[in-house]
Amino acid sequence: MTELLDRFGRKHTYLRISVTDRCNLRCLYCMPEEGMVFMDQDKLLSYDHILEVASTAAKLGIRKFRITGGEPLVRPGLEELIAGLSALPGVDDISLTTNGLLLAPQAAKLKEAGLRRVNISLDTLDKARFKFIARRGNLDKVWEGIEAAAEAGLNPIKLNCVLLKGVNEDEIGRFLKLSMEQPLHIRFIEYMPIGHDDANWRDHYLPLSRVLEEATRLGYALEQDAGPKGSGPSENWRIAGGAGTFGLIHPISEHFCKNCNRLRLTADGHIKPCLYWVDELNVRPALGSPDEMEQLFRKAMDIKPENHEMAALLAGDKQSHVPTERRMSQIGG
Numbered sequence: 001m002t003e004l005l006d007r008f009g010r011k012h013t014y015l016r017i018s019v020t021d022r023c024n025l026r027c028l029y030c031m032p033e034e035g036m037v038f039m040d041q042d043k044l045l046s047y048d049h050i051l052e053v054a055s056t057a058a059k060l061g062i063r064k065f066r067i068t069g070g071e072p073l074v075r076p077g078l079e080e081l082i083a084g085l086s087a088l089p090g091v092d093d094i095s096l097t098t099n100g101l102l103l104a105p106q107a108a109k110l111k112e113a114g115l116r117r118v119n120i121s122l123d124t125l126d127k128a129r130f131k132f133i134a135r136r137g138n139l140d141k142v143w144e145g146i147e148a149a150a151e152a153g154l155n156p157i158k159l160n161c162v163l164l165k166g167v168n169e170d171e172i173g174r175f176l177k178l179s180m181e182q183p184l185h186i187r188f189i190e191y192m193p194i195g196h197d198d199a200n201w202r203d204h205y206l207p208l209s210r211v212l213e214e215a216t217r218l219g220y221a222l223e224q225d226a227g228p229k230g231s232g233p234s235e236n237w238r239i240a241g242g243a244g245t246f247g248l249i250h251p252i253s254e255h256f257c258k259n260c261n262r263l264r265l266t267a268d269g270h271i272k273p274c275l276y277w278v279d280e281l282n283v284r285p286a287l288g289s290p291d292e293m294e295q296l297f298r299k300a301m302d303i304k305p306e307n308h309e310m311a312a313l314l315a316g317d318k319q320s321h322v323p324t325e326r327r328m329s330q331i332g333g
């Protein structure tokens with residue numbers, strides 16, 4: 001079988017798999033505090049069905065899987081899925097994005113099943129602010145998760161920090177210091193209007209040029225860095241002599257679509273060629289038929305747009321396609 005090439009010559013080697021849209025937090029940039037309607041459990045693809053989709057993906061050249069959600073660790077038995085993905089021929093990287101709250105008791109068994117590395121979301125180092133941003137949960141539990149991940153040998157450990165104007169921008173310096181003192185990789189991320197072009201986004205969107213300005217203000221000597229494994233679209237830096245690195249993921253102020261190599265599978269079984277637009281392909285009718293499943297991946301390549309147009313949205317310009325109504329928790333990030 002030939003590889004997955006889209007109309008713009010981009011080769012796709014990476015599939016992000018969401019296993020649930022449910023979550024034990026309600027981060028203010030991801031979902032509303034109240035009234036989020038979750039999928040019925042019978043709408044979720046079973047692990048066997050996910051593995052069936054992933055098996056065709058691997059035959060078509062997908063080498064890297066990331067498990068995400070909602071919060072993936074609220075779905076029981078994730079180690080089964082990880083073990084199944086690890087056993088697929090050609091797969092060389094399995095990672096997880098989690099809010100970390102439930103990670104401590106599971107880190108070792110996930111590693112044993114084949115998980116290589118984790119991204120843990122951490123938008124603040126302040127306990128009270130954690131409650132404000134995540135609206136639930138507790139920062140100490142996240143740190144327990146980070147420590148357990150390190151003990152289990154998950155490596156690298158990246159911390160995803162969505163920067164929000166007027167909320168956590170004053171913590172850039174503390175995060176930079178953390179990247180200097182510990183072997184942790186901070187990934188600053190721009191707040192994206194996925195499924196919600198609203199006042200919350202317009203009020204809190206912050207371009208990541210702020211991070212480099214702050215590093216300069218603090219007098220840090222910066223070195224460009226290749227970044228840890230799986231750095232994808234991140235622009236990576238190390239403070240000279242630092243134990244870890246920091247990276248900037250700036251889809252709005254500087255989009256990186258020309259190197260996009262990723263597809264997404266939602267928890268209810270839809271392939272999304274692009275995070276931002278509405279287009280998606282239902283895998284259920286293709287289950288049981290590897291040929292039809294392959295055709296679905298090929299179709300995803302045919303309909304994948306050249307780029308998202310989040311910058312146009314910010315500028316108030318007309319867009320060329322229709323944005324998705326799914327929130328980030330219903331796609332997986």
Ligand code: SAM
Pocket residue numbers: 023029030068069070071072097098099119120121160162189190191192193194328329332333
């Ligand atoms: N619950 C897990 C977590 O929080 O890590 C995994 C799912 S979450 C949707 C995946 C990533 O998307 C997280 O790092 C989160 O911070 C990020 N995210 C969610 N909403 C976002 C938004 N509107 N803009 C940018 N990043 C967002």
Ligand code: SF4
Pocket residue numbers: 023024025026027030031069070071099121328329
């Ligand atoms: Fe949950 Fe992750 Fe969304 Fe926060 S970012 S509400 S932890 S899915």
